[in-house]
Amino acid sequence: MTSNTSNKRPLRLGMVGGGKGAYIGNIHRIAARQDGSWQLVAGAFDVDAAQGHAFAAAEGLDPSRSYGDYKAMIAGELAREDRIDAVAICTPNFTHFPISKAFLEAGFEVICEKPLTATLEDAIELEKLVRESGRFMGVTYTYSGYPMVHEARQMVAAGQLGKIRTVQVEYPLEWMATAIESEGNAQAAWRTDPKKNGRGGSIGDIGTHAYHLAGFVSGLKLESLTADLATFVEGRALDDNAHVMLRYEGGARGLLWSSQVALGSSNGVRLRVFGEKASLTWFQEQPNELIHAKLNGRTELIKRGADDLSEAAKVRTRTPPGHPEGYLEAFANLYAGYAEAIRARRDGRAPTAIGIDIPTAYDGLKGVAFVDAVVDSAQAASQGWLTPIAV
């Protein structure tokens, strides 16, 4: 890429999507800024070019680096010595594939939102392209940025829970409990359109987060699944509630629930992992804590910032215990990890702890494959449903 070494300066970030009124792009910007590893220098922020330029101006970007679309951005950045190091793709799902592909082929590193793509075919092709291109591609599974999630992963890997028996994971939300997609809510509109969102409604939007989190902490590999999808809001083309039973390699079982119609739930991501010796519980509304319950013994509350936590948790911690950290810091940990992974690659060295165990294109592919299997399972005729005899 560029001649000036990326280790002596912040990495230059471009963004596609994330313009005025968009949700996740702003979170990316806050996260990227937090540790000084990144500097936002270019963007094609909106599907509407004029709005994108207005947004870039409000962000204080050099007008020559505000682009009308992502193709112009690639051409414009390639022509510069100080071109971006990576692009963050914060657009609706169906655009992830063409935009990521174009940036990878032009030689840029990519940070892309989940789900990786809207179709399994695209995900397979993209992941292959990442491997063959030698470029880095991160996929922002937010919950794996939390220090206490890393602590849980380390505890499971160290055998503190013994052999894992069952994993229970849920991601309930309420914001789509009514047909807001037909009342002008743009974010709900693309999420309920199979062409723009992909085949999985709640399961693709938030079930993928839950699936990644469960596998990330438990270290278990999925063997098979069976699923029950429901659409509770009338007229909606995709599921808004999913129950999935999981069988992991080695015999462990899992249960995953995602819902966009769970009244009273606002991003209540919850993970419970039960082993032969102990269990762990993590709840994102109290993300600084991990509950560790031992067989016939004490239940301990492990707090972020404690001296005896793993290196993986410590490097993702900024403030002393008691000062809460949360979602924005977790997202910043992903960005810090991506910066370190990219720098380490360019230096030809192994990444330090912050750049290890970060979600990449391969995790993105696994997520899309999961969603595809869930929808196939739910549509299959013989699912083993039985009606008990009347008693």
Ligand code: NAI
């Ligand atoms: P949004 O609808 O709020 O924003 C989408 C933005 O992309 C808008 O600014 C729109 O103008 C722009 N856009 C659309 N097509 C474009 C194109 N071709 N070129 C340039 N800009 C374009 O969407 P939201 O909720 O921010 O979701 C975006 C992505 O982020 C989705 O893939 C979603 O699944 C993911 N997401 C991830 C979250 C996480 O926790 N990691 C949370 C929320 C969303």
